[in-house]
Amino acid sequence: MNILYVEDNKINAMVMDKMLSKNNSNVFIAENGSQALKVVKEKNLDLILVDINLGLNQMDGCELLERFKKLDYLENIPVFAVTAYAMPGDEQRFIKIGFDKYFSKPVNFDKLLSAISTIGVS
Template identity: 45%
Template sequence: MILIVEDNPINALVLQKMLNAQFDTRWAKNDHEAFAEVNKHPISLILMDINLGGESMDGEEIMQELRKDPTYLQLPIFAVTSYAGPGYERKFLEAGFDRYFSKPVNRQALMESIKSVGVLAS
């Protein structure tokens, strides 16, 4: 199962439409929902927006919090963000994300990366 952490429902729907033909997905719109989902369901991959707005932790903070738990050290977490300027890919990969995608996401590149980390279609 792939968890999409995205505060914008349209962006979440676009990602779900890209993936639902091959993967089961869940959606969380903030940090509280993200932590609840990883505790309730066996998650194989997280697609993490960075700027979640409101009172939520940002995606980088959520990723860092998850990585504190040995259970989630090997869980692939991909940054999926509007931050697309020079240096952002390096910044997010150095922060600990496994892959980086700027929006709008290239479907083929996303699917190849999902398969490369061993997430199997459902």
């Protein structure tokens, strides 16, 4: 499975890469929205994981999702929010915006892997 993880925190990116790689996934890391938009053009992806806060003066994960939704070749690719936003109502807010699933940090990898296992890979 080819997974893009959009995350500006290098440690979080490294942990996610290590965990998903153990599950035989190829993980591509983008530190910001601009890098993510390049990766989606270049790689055949099965899943995109997006942090919401991608740093000062950068597009955030919600803006990035909006751009992804405009790209025809991503229309069948699920996009999961992976975020430190974990207050009551945050999950519903991000699902309503258009994310397919929501995971708060620190990520419960068993739940994430379970959600990933439901994705049909072509």
